[in-house]
Amino acid sequence: MFEYMQFNISPWGWELAVYFFLVGMASMSFAMVAAPNVIGGAMSVFEPLQRSTSMLVLVLLAICSVLLIMDLGQPSRFLYPLIYFHASSPLSWGSLFFVLFGICVVGFLSAQIMGKSSLLKPLGLAGTVLAVLLPLYTGWDLMAQQARELWHSPAIPLLFVVLSISSAAALVSLLAMVQGKQNENLTTLIRNILICSLLVTLILFVAEWLRISYGTAEEMQALALINSELSTRFWVITLIVGILAPLGMLLMGPSTPIMVTGAAVLSAVGAYTFRDVIIVAGQLPMSFY
Amino acid sequence: MAIGLQAEPSLGVPGKKRWAMVIDLRRCIGCMACVCADKAEYDVPLGVWRTIVKVKDTGAYPNTRRHFMPRLCNHCDNPPCVRNCPTEATYKHEDGFVLQRYERCIACRTCVAACPYNARHVLPTNRSNVKIGGVxxxxxxxxxxxxxxxxxxCVQTCLGRSRIFGDLNDPASEIARLVGRHKTVVLKPxxxxxxxxxxIKPDRSITEQIFAAPESYAARSDADAFFNHNRGSRFFGGVL
Structure with a gap:
């Protein structure tokens, strides 16, 4: 006869992985370029990039909005998470953070264009807080799912914030290169930020791998998937290309703009595949339950 | 502590109802009448189910056994789908039902991800008789x-009286007597x-089953057909 009566389609696909990546990249890019107004000091090297990065962040937010709305079964109801706000749902908070962050970025950019420098600090500060909350909520969205054991870890929100810092460094670095605004101080700062974020990513990578290696039956099924059909994405693209190679380039190579930008781009590739693997491997063990 | 619920857990709370179901697997014959009754009651479209009966064969000839495992929403007293829903489209009724407001659902599938029992599905949009779809x-x-x-x-139609329904908070109810007198198991406690x-008396092989590639040719073919029908994807992307 048959062994199973039903097969379940996993609820979240590539749209969510791309959204998590883009929204994290956009939010942390804004946090970086708002830092001259929020923190000042060494962060002032980001000042020449403020306007162009803020514009690019708005473009990324627009792409994220389209991805989110089109992923819904009822796209016309996209405002419902705000209208019928549910405080225990990460998605409701995410919708709120997303809208408020967009308002902050528009406000920050407008204040810059209109020369209202007194508004830059409060808007930058509010935007920075929301910029941290946005990737944090994407991780919380997974962590809150107690049914999916790979996701149900407090490390996931922290990991998503750190991955967002790496991808933001790539975006800002690329933008500086395209605009010819790179200088030694900027390169050194991005290099130091990247080294920190990549080291934390490596620690969390090993920690998560150990957790599931010593884990429950479902976590071991996830590990089996990671070691089989997701092995290239996890071990090659995420670990080697996305973490070890850029770390090696930054620690051992010359601290040139091209080298730092190259390392940043590789780390951004890893930041995407890491999320992608977590999203996919977290869902498939339940497909036949 | 339960958070994000519209009604507090009512199991064992005096003066409150707690509707529940007992499935006595000693009596289930795998006739699928419950599945059909449910399809008829709600005009459930092809490809999705509100209740199913999983079937699994164990052992090798001549020492074999066929196990039936009726499955449905567990109407949890602390439902994760409810607290994760961003619009409160899914909510907990004070009598214990976990229900769905179609007019609020945005089909973000957070509840599908949250459910440990795979009890939720998305209704297709191209239905002929009923207009509710995409939720x-x-x-x-x-x-x-x-x-x-x-x-x-499903309880009304069950041939062997395998499915028994009632108020678990009522000590005189049949279901309270069954739960009180028999060794019972819940899924993923x-x-x-x-x-x-x-x-009552489920087999371990079917309560613990997680990801495993189907073994028999027929089951593999079923799985391939299912995923191909859903545009070759194991994910919702492109299905809605």
Missing amino acids: VDKCTFCNHRVEKGLVPA EKGTAPQVYY
Whole structure:
């Protein structure tokens, strides 16, 4: 006869992985370029990039909005998470953070264009807080799912914030290169930020791998998937290309703009595949339950 | 502590109802009448189910056994789908039902991800008779029947009286007697969801089953056909 009566389609696909990546990249890019107004000091090297990065962040937010709305079964109801706000749902908070962050970025950019420098600090500060909350909520969205054991870890929100810092460094670095605004101080700062974020990513990578290696039956099924059909994405693209190679380039190579930008781009590739693997491997063990 | 619920857990709370179901697997013959009754009651479209009966064969000839495992929404006393829903489209009724408001659902599938029992599905949009589509749906314990003093459709039709429904908070009810006198099992109790579908004598091989590639040719073919029908994807992307 048959062994199973039903097969379940996993609820979240590539749209969510791309959204998590883009929204994290956009939010942390804004946090970086708002830092001259929020923190000042060494962060002032980001000042020449403020306007162009803020514009690019708005473009990324627009792409994220389209991805989110089109992923819904009822796209016309996209405002419902705000209208019928549910405080225990990460998605409701995410919708709120997303809208408020967009308002902050528009406000920050407008204040810059209109020369209202007194508004830059409060808007930058509010935007920075929301910029941290946005990737944090994407991780919380997974962590809150107690049914999916790979996701149900407090490390996931922290990991998503750190991955967002790496991808933001790539975006800002690329933008500086395209605009010819790179200088030694900027390169050194991005290099130091990247080294920190990549080291934390490596620690969390090993920690998560150990957790599931010593884990429950479902976590071991996830590990089996990671070691089989997701092995290239996890071990090659995420670990080697996305973490070890850029770390090696930054620690051992010359601290040139091209080298730092190259390392940043590789780390951004890893930041995407890491999320992608977590999203996919977290869902498939339940497909036949 | 339960958070994000519209009604507090009512199991064992005096003066409150806690509707629940017992499934006595010693009596299930795998006739699928419950599945059909449910399809008829709600015009459930092809490809999705509110209730199913999983079938698994164990052992090698001549020492074999076929196991039936009726599955449905567990109407948890602490449902993770409810607290994760961003619009409160899915909510907990004070009598224990976990219900769905179609007019609020945005089909973000957070509830599908949150459910440990795979009890939720998305209704297709191209339905011929019923206009409700593109939203998440699930078993309701037939609350429209229960409120009129009837039992759910699957319970009504069950040939062997394998499915028994009632108020677990009422000590005189049949279901309270069954849960009190028999060794019962709930699915995934470690998730803290307090599921309210109690099984009598289930087999370990079918309660613990997680990801495993189907073994038989027929099961593999079924799986391939299922995923191909859904545009070759194991994910919702492109299906809605």
